[in-house]
Amino acid sequence: MNLTEAKAQFIQSWGILGSQWGINRTMAQIHALLVVAAKPLTTEEIMEQLSVSRGNTNMNVRELIDWGLVDKVIIKGERKEFFSAEKDIWKVATLIMYQRKKRELDPMVKVLNQLSEIEGDKEDENVKAFTEAIGNIKKFAGQAEKTLDTIIKAEENWFWSSFIKLFK
Amino acid sequence: MNLTEAKAQFIQSWGILGSQWGINRTMAQIHALLVVAAKPLTTEEIMEQLSVSRGNTNMNVRELIDWGLVDKVIIKGERKEFFSAEKDIWKVATLIMYQRKKRELDPMVKVLNQLSEIEGDKEDENVKAFTEAIGNIKKFAGQAEKTLDTIIKAEENWFWSSFIKLFK
DNA sequence: GCAATGTTTCAATTTATTTTGAAAGTTTAA
DNA sequence: TTAAACTTTCAAAATAAATTGAAACATTGC
Structure with a gap:
């Protein structure tokens, strides 16, 4: 070739x-x-x-x-x-993560926050199950957000090692 | 609501x-x-x-x-x-990561490996620039791969550890 | 076996996304 | 100021992707 x-x-x-x-x-x-x-x-x-x-x-x-x-x-x-x-692939990845976080994750979190505030009998099994499911997703989104912020701010060198530590 | x-x-x-x-x-x-x-x-x-x-x-x-x-x-x-x-959002996320890695990252890495082996004058500035660009992307892909494996494994460990707890 | 119930397939259609290209808009230099 | 060089816009056309629904296929219970 x-x-x-x-x-x-x-x-x-x-x-x-x-x-x-x-x-x-x-x-x-x-x-x-x-x-x-x-x-x-x-x-x-x-x-x-x-x-x-x-x-x-x-x-x-x-x-x-x-x-x-x-x-x-x-x-x-x-x-x-x-x-x-931009030819530095690390920078490219960071830029893309930042943009997608801003455009997609943030709006989703906004929706999730609204969904946590549903009216209804708190003892109802259905309400409880839904609230729990949404709660878990919010927790996950929160972690993802923090991780992305860390990555975006991080210097290239300690970039991945600190990323990996988050999951240890 | x-x-x-x-x-x-x-x-x-x-x-x-x-x-x-x-x-x-x-x-x-x-x-x-x-x-x-x-x-x-x-x-x-x-x-x-x-x-x-x-x-x-x-x-x-x-x-x-x-x-x-x-x-x-x-x-x-x-x-x-x-x-x-699957309602455990962490598991959902790792399943998705695993699938996308397998379906998209792996094929891209395969292509990148082929592209590293281009013929041509190694002193040519154009060849050098291209090889370097591809090399960086490969390095990045390799890191991403390792990180994903770590995350996916961490999740498995979590899964088994909680599973084992059920019998303690 | 066979009828009833349920699942899968896929060609045709619908819907969504991307692309074109000509016209409108902008900048530059003399 | 003017015209040439260049950039941007956007309605229409082309392309790509998702969806339908009816027919084919499979399984179950009698």
Whole structure:
């Protein structure tokens, strides 16, 4: 396998992985392309390399910038905008965790809090079972939240060792 | 909010959360329904409560069983099959982690290993950059794998230790 | 065996998501 | 100010994913 094939393969696989995790394929592919690119790329180059329309490229690049995974780069003497990706995979993982926590875990916790306050006979077996189930999920969400905060704040070096300790 | 409303709300939210993580909405909703159900439910009951077809219910229940999140329950004197969900949220989380690791992380690692072996001039800046990027991702994946194994094992230990306590 | 009850499959349909591309908007340099 | 270069938007079209439902298949009890 040569470099060009390898890059294409990586972009392909990263796209599939992304789509299995609720990230659209093109967004993941653009990210992959920028990760393995030697230099920042323009919209034109992304369009060409991935065979994707201008609108699609623009929207997904904007989304990637929004997630903090991609940066606009100004190259002097050039009129066009260039884009480059965060290449430190630890940072990438941290950014994604942070974004997903904010967008998905936090809203879920909000709902769970509302659900803890149901009216009804506290002696009723059904009410008790429900309250307990929700309570456990909240407890879990709380732990997950703390763990994520730890990871996000942690320095790369003691990152995993401290993470693992949480479960010992 | 009363119990019925709260259950509906929970099922709704769990469904949305699932779909953001690449799990189909109905599958997540069936799981949620079974988690908050006081008793094991039949296909009929699931169909009715979620307004979903028989085929859809059957397929998603099967998938949940496949993930280890739901069990078939035989109730004596009853002809029908009943289904009940794992209610321990930690176990649910580890089961999901295990399945996703197996289905998504492992294949990605396999691809990454192939990509490390590209042909080409080792002095070429482009080749060097690519190899390094892939190397970092592999390192990350390796760490993630180890961490997941630790979590999953920790959970097993917890399971067995509490199981043993039952006989003390 | 066979009818009743229950489960599974899958082609067709519906629904949801992604993508396109042309038009509108913006910035730049002369 | 103007026009060329470039970016953004969004309604419509294409694509992908989930869902239906009726038919096929399986199991049970008589």
